[in-house]
Amino acid sequence: MSTPQEQLPGTETKRTGRKDRDGTEESPNFPKIKDGCKEMMRAYKKLESAREAFNDTVKAVADRGNFNAATLKRLVRASASGNFADHRRMIDQQAVIFEMVGEIPGGASGE
Numbered sequence: 701m702s703t704p705q706e707q708l709p710g711t712e713t714k715r716t717g718r719k720d721r722d723g724t725e726e727s728p729n730f731p732k733i734k735d736g737c738k739e740m741m742r743a744y745k746k747l748e749s750a751r752e753a754f755n756d757t758v759k760a761v762a763d764r765g766n767f768n769a770a771t772l773k774r775l776v777r778a779s780a781s782g783n784f785a786d787h788r789r790m791i792d793q794q795a796v797i798f799e800m801v802g803e804i805p806g807g808a809s810g811e
Contacts, residue, residue: 719725758776762769778787 755773758769758773761767762772765772774787774791778784781787
């Protein structure tokens with residue numbers, strides 16, 4: 701196994717990593733990256749599990765409230781993002797364009 705400073709066989713380019721605060725590029729530390737992979741996989745699996753639980757919750761609330769799940773999810777994302785007003789403005793613009801322009805000919809309906 702090569703050390704982080706060694707070049708891989710058959711490659712002529714220097715491997716570079718993140719830049720320090722002073723802008724200097726450092727060589728990647730692959731052993732530390734490899735050591736962290738298990739931790740990243742555990743975190744990713746937790747993320748996937750949490751995402752699945754969130755989606756199930758949104759669907760359950762949508763079913764109970766007789767409302768569109770995707771719309772409820774947008775409401776939660778907008779509220780959680782910290783910039784609700786920006787999301788609201790985009791939704792308002794979307795409503796206006798749907799009302800004023802309507803369906804564009806040549807879309808899925810074939811007209």
